[in-house]
Amino acid sequence: MxxxxxxxxxxxxxxxxxxxxxxxxxxxxxxxxxxxxxxxxxxxxxxxxxxxxxxxxxxxxxxxxxxxxxxxxxxxxxxxxxxxxxxxxxxxxxxxxxxxxxxxxxxxxxxxxxxxxxxxxxxxxxxxxxxxxxxxxxxxxxxxxxxxxxxxxxxxxGAGGAGAPSGTATIVTPKGLSAPTLEAVMLDLRGHGRGTSASDVAERLGMARVSARRYLEFLVSRGQARIVPQYGSAGRPEKFYVWTDGASRG
Known part of the structure; x- marks a missing residue:
């Protein structure tokens, strides 16, 4: 071949x-x-x-x-x-x-x-x-x-291409997540070092809150973000997501 x-x-x-x-x-x-x-x-x-x-x-x-x-x-x-x-x-x-x-x-x-x-x-x-x-x-x-x-x-x-550098990893996303939108969410999260909520990400990127949360939870699953509870005046915690840049492999 x-x-x-x-x-x-x-x-x-x-x-x-x-x-x-x-x-x-x-x-x-x-x-x-x-x-x-x-x-x-x-x-x-x-x-x-x-x-x-x-x-x-x-x-x-x-x-x-x-x-x-x-x-x-x-x-x-x-x-x-x-x-x-x-x-x-x-x-x-x-x-x-x-x-x-x-x-x-x-x-x-x-x-x-x-x-x-x-x-x-x-x-x-x-x-x-x-x-x-x-x-x-x-x-x-x-x-x-x-x-x-x-x-x-x-x-x-996909699998690594011919001649790819050693030690690289591919990002496997679940169905329904697009790579460009994922990168936009990652960029937004990196720009808010103290953390941000799914609602705020959704508003800034012009997407649905439930969609923003899916992307953020995916980043958490890969170790690229962590969840920090934030307590409001009513005492109910809200999830804040903080960028960690600790991507998992595989």
């Missing part, structure tokens, strides 16, 4: 040195072919049109336009949709929400470790292989089970 085709990838970052680091990491991974690098939004759109990559690693802070503008333009262009992973220092809630609404598969906040980037790339490779497998089956429509499997793989349930 022939080896899977490399995934053509465009790297977009205003910092040439950072773009070079990301390029080197992608090439070292073994599943990606970096077809171009852009340092402005306009150049990113030009290269995306000319090179037709499958994946874009997109910075949000660009000198001529925001990465959100680039994302929206890419989403509105004709032809096969491409996948986007946001890699940025932008932590503003509105930016995260716009990126999630624009369909980014992952939202990574700088600085992050090589292991974290490796996890996201591994899950993306597994996602692409699932798509290619379904396309090879020749069926235009997917049943609910296959759709659920694709969503789980996007969230990181």
């Amino acid at each position: 022939s080896a899977p085709a490399l995934i053509p990838t465009l790297v977009v970052d205003d910092d040439r040195e950072v773009a070079g680091i990301h390029t080197g990491f992608l090439l070292a991974h073994g599943a990606f072919d970096v077809v171009g690098a852009a340092h402005t939004g306009a150049r990113a759109l030009e290269l995306a049109e000319a090179l037709r990559p499958r994946l874009v690693l997109l910075d949000i802070h660009l000198p001529d336009m925001t990465g959100i503008d680039v994302l929206r333009t890419l989403r509105n262009r004709p032809g096969e949709p491409l996948d986007v992973i946001a890699i940025t220092a932008a932590r503003e809630l509105d930016t995260v929400r716009a990126a999630v609404a624009g369909g980014v598969l992952h939202y990574l906040v700088k600085p992050f470790s090589a292991a974290v980037l490796g996890q996201r790339l591994d899950s993306y490779v597994a996602y692409r292989r699932e798509l290619d497998t379904h396309a090879a089956d020749g069926s235009a429509a997917l049943d609910q089970g296959r759709i659920d499997q694709l969503l789980r793989t996007t969230a990181g349930s």
Whole structure:
């Protein structure tokens, strides 16, 4: 059996040195072919049109336009949709929400470790292989089970990709949890060091309280958050969630 085709990838970052680091990491991974690098939004759109990559690693802070503008333009262009992973220092809630609404598969906040980037790339490779497998089956429509499997793989349930760094772990999310929303909840939780309630997370992210609680409880189950009871004037404790950054393995 022939080896899977490399995934053509465009790297977009205003910092040439950072773009070079990301390029080197992608090439070292073994599943990606970096077809171009852009340092402005306009150049990113030009290269995306000319090179037709499958994946874009997109910075949000660009000198001529925001990465959100680039994302929206890419989403509105004709032809096969491409996948986007946001890699940025932008932590503003509105930016995260716009990126999630624009369909980014992952939202990574700088600085992050090589292991974290490796996890996201591994899950993306597994996602692409699932798509290619379904396309090879020749069926235009997917049943609910296959759709659920694709969503789980996007969230990181796939096996590690070729050339992945040792010691990386994939994130397995239950049905009904999306990777971009999970990362938005994680980002919000990290921004409130003293803790926050599910109601407050829901209000800030524009989601239902029950949904916010599911994501927070998932983080607790992975050791990335802990629960601290907060007692109000009536004496009834309310769950506050505090970020711990102690991700479990496996």
